[in-house]
Amino acid sequence: MPVETWLIFLLGFMILGSIVALEIRDILSSIVAVGVVGLALSIAFLFLQAPDLAVVQFLFEIFALIILVCAFVRKEFHALEPARASRWIFGFTLIGLAAILALSLKVFRLLPAFGRPLMEVSRHYLEHAAAETxxxxxxxAVILDYRAFDTLGEITVLLTAILGTLTVLRTRARSGKGGDR
Amino acid sequence: MRDVKPGLTVIVKTVNRLILWMIFLYGIYIILHGHLSPGGGFGGGVVLALGFLGVLLAYGRGFSLNWLRLGTLRDLEYSAPLLFLGFGLAGMAWGGAFLANFLSKGKLFALLSSGVILPLNIVIGLKVGLSLFLVVLALAEFDPSQGDDE
Structure with missing residues (x-):
């Protein structure tokens, strides 16, 4: 079977898993469904011959599963109320998206045609990466040499996320139990 | 075994003690060989975080916090981006551009090759592993059912 068949099968599986994760009432089943989606994504990366991404995705999926189970499987979280967004919020979101699309049409026109300089940058990486880096x-080589600035941004995002998490959870823990670590 | 109450059973603790250093070794291997084989800082960092997580789950929170020195971990985690920035500025000083690869390239497929990529991988592995572990610790912080209250 060609790779595309497997990919379509995996994508259908992932879409099914996402729908189950959204619609199911029990939060533990929902977490398991999210994990199934992530693991299927990791297998899809393997089929697309990206072992780096597959490794990271697989490990991180296990980690995220443990975090979610640790954090959310408790009595008060078990039965979730289905969230009901107000009609106003929905309308505003729609108008905002339409405005962004209308404003960015000019930018789209400036871009080169889709796939026109075919694999130009990628070919340079493939041919010269070993010699240059x-x-x-x-x-x-791409992550840490050609696009190391991008990686610096990722690290900053991670740091900001950790700081926010620690700040929010520390205040909740302090006000809840009165104990400061 | 000294403290029976917190954490899981003695079987889990023993297996965890035996397997923990292999997990750390694997994570360090992935980080150090990031420029030679699939993996790198992000994947190896997650492996390290999973090793820490094993300690936390098996031994309970109090023991792990005594063993791990949380303040040191947090300082290391916060200083990782500064280290990355430092390498970038060093590239500016000696290589001519921000984050330029100013160290010697070395031989292809050798462990000590590819200049600045290897230390940057180590920095990223440190950062990712510690920050993921800190998130778990923070989420376990106000969990009444997990571990004992210090």
Missing amino acids: GAANVVT
């Missing part, structure tokens, strides 16, 4: 793994 000395790294045998081209993915790492």
Whole structure:
């Protein structure tokens, strides 16, 4: 079977898993469904011959599953009220998206045609990465040499997320139990 | 075994003690060989965080916090982006551009090759592993059912 057939099968599986995760009432089943989606994504990365991404996705999926189970499987979280967004919020979101699309039409016109300079940058990476950076793994060469600035941004995002989490949870823990670590 | 009350059973604790250093070794291997084989800082960092998480789940929160020195971990985690920035500025000083690869490239497929990529991988692995572990710790903080109250 060609790769595309497997990918379509996996994508259908993931869509099914997402719908189950959204619609099911029990939060533990919902977490398991989210984990199934992530693991299917990791297998899809393997089919697309991206072992780096597959490794990270697989490990992180296990980690996220443990975090979610630790954090949310408690008595008070078990039965979730189905969230009901107000009609106003929905309308505003729709108008905002339409405005963004209308404003960005000019930008779209400035872009080069889709796939026109075919694999120009990628080909340069594939041909010159080993000689220019000395790294045998081209993915790492791109992440940490050609686009190291992007990685710096990712690290900053991670730091901000951790700071926010610690701040919010620390105040809740302090007000809840009165104990300061 | 000294403190029976917090954490899981003695079987889990023993297996965890035996397997923990292998997990750390695997994570460090993935980080150090990031420029040679699939993996790198992000994947290896998650492996390290999973090792820490195993300690936390098996031994309970109080024991882990005594063993791990939380303040040191947090300082290391916060200083990782500064280290990354430092490498960037060093590239500016000696390589001519921000985050330029100013160290020697070395031989292809050698462990000590590819210049600045190897230390940057180590920094990222440290950062990812510690920050994920800190998130777990923060989420376990106000959990009444997990571990004992210090």
